[in-house]
Amino acid sequence: MARIAVGGFQHETNTFAPSKATYADFAAASAWPGLTRGEGLFEAVAGINIGIAGFVEAAAAAGHDLLPLSWSQATPSAQVTEDAFERIVGQMAEDLAAMDSLDGLYLDLHGAMVADHIDDGEGEMLRRFRDVVGPDLPIVVSLDLHANVTPQMVALSDCLEIYRTYPHVDMAATGKRAAAQLDALIAGRGGRFKAYRQLPFMIPLSSGCTYEGPAKEIYREVKLLAQEPGVTGISFACGFCPADFPDAGASLVAYGETQSAADAAAENLYAAAAERESAFALEVLSPVEAVREAKRIAAHADKPVILADAQDNPGGGGNADTTGLLRALLSEQAEGAVIGNLFDPKAAEAAHAAGEGAAVALSLGGHSGIPGDAPLDAEFRVLRIGDGRLTGTGPFYKGAHMQLGRTALLELNGVRIAVASSKVQLADQAMLHHLGVEPAAEKILAVKSTVHFRADFQPIAETVLVVVAPGPVILDNRELPFRRLRPGLRIMPMGPAFGTEGGSAAS
Ligand SMILES: [Zn+2]
Numbered sequence: 001m002a003r004i005a006v007g008g009f010q011h012e013t014n015t016f017a018p019s020k021a022t023y024a025d026f027a028a029a030s031a032w033p034g035l036t037r038g039e040g041l042f043e044a045v046a047g048i049n050i051g052i053a054g055f056v057e058a059a060a061a062a063g064h065d066l067l068p069l070s071w072s073q074a075t076p077s078a079q080v081t082e083d084a085f086e087r088i089v090g091q092m093a094e095d096l097a098a099m100d101s102l103d104g105l106y107l108d109l110h111g112a113m114v115a116d117h118i119d120d121g122e123g124e125m126l127r128r129f130r131d132v133v134g135p136d137l138p139i140v141v142s143l144d145l146h147a148n149v150t151p152q153m154v155a156l157s158d159c160l161e162i163y164r165t166y167p168h169v170d171m172a173a174t175g176k177r178a179a180a181q182l183d184a185l186i187a188g189r190g191g192r193f194k195a196y197r198q199l200p201f202m203i204p205l206s207s208g209c210t211y212e213g214p215a216k217e218i219y220r221e222v223k224l225l226a227q228e229p230g231v232t233g234i235s236f237a238c239g240f241c242p243a244d245f246p247d248a249g250a251s252l253v254a255y256g257e258t259q260s261a262a263d264a265a266a267e268n269l270y271a272a273a274a275e276r277e278s279a280f281a282l283e284v285l286s287p288v289e290a291v292r293e294a295k296r297i298a299a300h301a302d303k304p305v306i307l308a309d310a311q312d313n314p315g316g317g318g319n320a321d322t323t324g325l326l327r328a329l330l331s332e333q334a335e336g337a338v339i340g341n342l343f344d345p346k347a348a349e350a351a352h353a354a355g356e357g358a359a360v361a362l363s364l365g366g367h368s369g370i371p372g373d374a375p376l377d378a379e380f381r382v383l384r385i386g387d388g389r390l391t392g393t394g395p396f397y398k399g400a401h402m403q404l405g406r407t408a409l410l411e412l413n414g415v416r417i418a419v420a421s422s423k424v425q426l427a428d429q430a431m432l433h434h435l436g437v438e439p440a441a442e443k444i445l446a447v448k449s450t451v452h453f454r455a456d457f458q459p460i461a462e463t464v465l466v467v468v469a470p471g472p473v474i475l476d477n478r479e480l481p482f483r484r485l486r487p488g489l490r491i492m493p494m495g496p497a498f499g500t501e502g503g504s505a506a507s
Helices: 023-027 040-045 051-061 082-097 121-133 151-156 171-186 213-225 259-274 287-298 324-331 345-354 454-460
Strands: 003-010 065-073 104-109 139-143 159-162 193-198 231-237 251-256 305-309 338-343 359-364 376-386 389-391 401-403 407-412 415-420 444-447 463-467
Touching: 003 051, 003 082, 023 065, 023 082, 040 051, 040 065, 051 065, 051 104, 051 139, 051 171, 065 082, 082 121, 104 121, 104 171, 121 139, 121 151, 139 171, 151 193, 159 171, 159 231, 159 251, 171 231, 193 259, 213 231, 213 259, 231 259, 251 259, 287 305, 287 324, 287 444, 287 463, 305 324, 324 338, 324 415, 324 444, 345 359, 345 376, 345 407, 345 415, 359 407, 454 463
Parallel strands: 003 065, 003 104, 104 139, 139 159, 305 444, 305 463, 338 415, 338 444
Antiparallel strands: 193 251, 231 251, 359 376, 376 407, 389 401, 407 415
């Protein structure tokens, strides 16, 4: 039996997004629990599809003594404030320092955190925790598939285990792999040799979906290489592109019993990714093109056509309140279509005040000041109101107790709009059931999500079309005003390199 400290602090930082993550954002519950410190941690995370839940389940079953630090996360946004970073990391370091005779440390991190005062959030956390526990204590970290893995993160941890699916249906499973890694390291069986490579091109968010195409093949390769003799661990991160700092982008890590085993696995995986560069290219439609195509397909389909409003995904730093795709549904007269969840607490409040069946004049959405976007002023009918409390039932949000605040289903010219008071991407059918909508019975569904919705919606979909309406989660990296990437990094597959023409201004 070993004594293991466990904790987590997660944020996916889109440095181009409109609003920052404050301490209050980490403290509050949304789709996941709010900041939980100490003993309450285990109950708060139990049964949820997140890394720490899988780790705790596996490590407790192995008979280890688990000591809680804190676990928190905030919805992706711009930088974590200095106050939030210092308070949360400070608490964790303080609790860690108070624990004696530790055998290991497990951390449930994202891997793409940027704070106001620190580019490499996870690397800095690891540096501070390493200072507390010393150079020899095994530290194992689970990371999101969208981690921007830095040299510091690799150097200061003993093993990084990264999700292998997008949608992330394997978050808890990754925590279990992390538990096995820490077990082995504590027992002196773990691979102490590391290899780390950064890819020379960025992978656009929607091209990292592991249901199809090159990402599916890459993660199949990860599983095969993990079984090679002498290899003790191997992971691939697609990276998170809208993060303007030198270590942004895709990368991989491998661990082995010898340096040559780790190096060989890393080289093989690097080659597998490099030869698929062109296959990672982006395929998207404009809002009007997408709605026309959806109507054409839906006319002869039994199942819904799903439109991914991919650039306003609150899981990628969007505010989930842009109106571009909604406007196209209205202008193309996509009667019967449903779009959600649009984040607009004021509209939800007005709908509640008016009541079901009433008409209400609203300036709906469009409050984020995104260029090319604006509120939609109209009189809407309130079809349904809700309290926003529901439990996720799909593979991604399974078991998550969501608190979306006041919700409402509005209608305008036959198009229905699901409105919520908390920013959570529409990635679970329960979020629509909550407002009386049965997704499988619909013709056209538009979701404010980039890829995670596929876990629950692809099985009921006729097809999925990826739409680029104006929004902060830019899929075509050529539109991002990068200033601080590493020279030579191609910002799109086969695309221009940073610092050259078309690769954003380095000046
Ligand atoms: Zn992710």
